[in-house]
Amino acid sequence: MNIRECILELAKKTKGKIILTEGFDIRILKAAQMLTKDGIASVVLLAEDIKEVEKIALGAGVDLSGIEIIKIDINLLDKKKVEEFIDVRTKKGMTLQDALDLLKKPLYFSMMYLKSGKCDACVAGAVYDTADVLRASIHVVGVAECAKLVSSYFLMIPPDGHSIAKEPVLFADCGVNPYPQALDLKDIAVVTVENFQKLFPGRQANIAMLSFSTKGSANSKILSKVIEATELVKTHFAGYSDINVDGEFQFDAAVVQSVGKKKASGSSVAGNANILIFPDLNAGNIGYKIAERYGGFQALGPIIQGLALPVSDLSRGSSADDICLICAIMLLK
Incomplete structure (x- = not known):
């Protein structure tokens, strides 16, 4: 099925x-x-x-x-x-x-x-x-009582025979928050994981916090919020055996195993990400549309969370x- x-x-x-x-x-x-x-x-x-x-x-x-x-x-x-x-x-x-x-x-x-x-x-x-x-x-x-932020995700379903993605992945936030800060990115990641688990019970969640840098390969002030958010998400999910978190990652390091091994050896998420958290709405919205139009993914959303x-x-x-x-x-x- x-x-x-x-x-x-x-x-x-x-x-x-x-x-x-x-x-x-x-x-x-x-x-x-x-x-x-x-x-x-x-x-x-x-x-x-x-x-x-x-x-x-x-x-x-x-x-x-x-x-x-x-x-x-x-x-x-x-x-x-x-x-x-x-x-x-x-x-x-x-x-x-x-x-x-x-x-x-x-x-x-x-x-x-x-x-x-x-x-x-x-x-x-x-x-x-x-x-x-x-x-x-x-x-x-x-807004839900337990929610700190309203955000969204896309369920991205790859076409049959896709060379990289063999199973659906979630992209967030691609539709609501233009300029999320570190705490916002953490909240987006947490609620997206909850929806991932509802859609795919029992499946390992591998969260990649995306940027234009992989593990310090670039140096810029605008990277700081992604680095901070990564640590916040890691702390939140510490002790969860079915949830892995890592970053900051470039897109290829997050989803291509050969690139992930080269750029972030030892990371359980690199090359295996199935939840991609984008740094802002520009990146997220452009990213899902590229995957949909060039990559042939079926993009379902933006599904509102919170x-x-x-x-x-x-x-x-x-x-x-x-x-x-x-x-x-x-x-x-």
Whole structure:
């Protein structure tokens, strides 16, 4: 069973329900059909105009049988949760009417639908910007009590026969934090490991803290945060036999065994990394897109971490299959 089949089978067992915010997008409609037809999840599509969605689906050859389609209706939401949201917003200077109007926007309504306990996860971002998805999710769903930072990861699935990567790897943070400092990088690494273990129970986690230097091969002030973060992550996971941490590493030293042995001999992570922590958003975002477009990897994400409930953003270049898999991953959280 390949990773795709494994994720879908695990998701089926949860018997979960997902709300998809952008019911007007053909990729979303196709993903909803896959999820429903294959028994992976129950799907709720949000639509401003149900007849228009049905028309789009008909034109695209999408069967909407078994899919629930709803319009924005405040009465569908938990009254207490709505009141709590309005109370917070008004205390921050928003009028009562403006707070209510906010909940009538698709992203905010979807997040509140999730918070109301009407579904198990929310997926959006096929059309909406990441910033909009994050803003709505933080305002409505909120940050998890144990989380110090909201971040994201990509599940990177290599193509068959890839010369280096034989199994999926995680890239973080490629979608949220532009300028993470050492403590931020540590927090990103810790929560990414937690998600790695949920996706791949029993698999050894090898965390590489990436930079343009390998073990002091370069000397620059901007390396200090990666070196510091590496030590913080090592300290956090000290004593964990199933988690290895090392850095700072250049990308090739982290993932190519022959290079890793040459540049960092004796490191258990060098050449074997399956969790790659990038030093900033520039590097992470560019890195995942290079792997996807030049390397043929399937890039699933950005999957948001650190929220109180399961929410995922989407790359606006996501395919229907990508969206289907991300929905399945959300149910595993």
